[in-house]
Amino acid sequence: MGQKVNPSGFRLIIDKNKNSLWFEKISNYSLALKEDSLIRTFFHKRIKDKNIYKINLKRNISQKFIYITISTIIPKKSIESTIELKRFYIELKKILKRYTSIKLTFIKTTYPKLKPKLFLNFIEKQIKNRIAFYRITQQLLKQLPNKILKGIKIQIAGRLNGIEKARTQWYLIGQLPLHTLKANIKYFKKSIYTKFGVIGIKIWILKKIKINN
Template sequence: MGHKINPTSFRLKITDTWKSKWFSKGNYVAQLHEDIKIREYLEKHLRKAGLSRIDIERLNDGTITIVVHTTKPGLIIGKGGAGIEELKKRVKQQLKIKSELKVNIEEIKDRDINLHAQVIANGIAEQIERRVAFRRLMKQALEQVMQAGAKGVKVAIGGRLNGAEIARTEHLSAGKIPLHTLRADIDFARSTAHTTYGTIGIKVWIYRGDVFENKTK
């Protein structure tokens, strides 16, 4: 079972919590679709800012608070906070959001950068788009993550690798990834590289150790 589903959803309320935090009685579908659009927009436009995670909270008065976890907050905030205001304006205009919008930035400390799967996956995707050899990127990712203190890491890259006629998936791992252990703190992320041969999918699993207390409290 641990191999067949998303490692994050499998461990909700054990090692992780929901990325969307709100309750809705009659407008659930519309708000869910709005959340998806917000995430897709931010993931596309903030990938180079070291994006790791996006949390969305909704208050009873309709206010939407977006919490962006990033390794490069300065690229988003801009001079005097101008970047934040411009981001809010673009999100509201392009996604046609009428609710009040707030954006908070949470910085990921340098020592923790290589323990975030989304940061690693996005980094690999950017390098593949620059035509860096994918096997070298996989090896570098494993070294960086293990040196950061991870217990295990696995990287999977799939698509028309090196322009091959037939798509395939290659895996590389170090340490262990206990997918069936619920207390295992496993960070999982996906990213996509767009190349002249088509899209290349990247998946990253990082095992950061076991959690013996409820991390979500």
């Protein structure tokens, strides 16, 4: 019987880009973990979740510094114009009382349609507009940069197009070696709530070159 493994978790041992990087004493470990959760929840509420690709946290416990880097599809200037950064820092200091310095950086992510989470946001918007899944995938796949993309797989399950019986469909283009740890595969899954029920989507993306953002 085959075992299902999350491709991102499967590659943690060789993936150098950690979303959270810090070392804490055992007595304060649960507190640091709670702070991580509060920070991510805070940003997802203040900035639209669909615009955020990744939140990276880096701490220096001895010097009481914390570095927060947010990758979004929104340019940095537009974020600074819509959000009062001073008020932003004040609210963060209430959550992170034990830190003397907080550094916040916004980065505009490159190639948003090669990021599984952002790619699924595009699909979700089209599905809620009741556009056929086959048509959605054909349109999006034509827009992907072939010079960077090596392989992509999209799987969808549920009552597609409002049919009575649920079914599963998937599309695979190019190569996708799931058992190769060195393969730069990005994975994300999401549940979409529609009028006809819940539709689950999974996406795997393999890139030829490594993109940091």
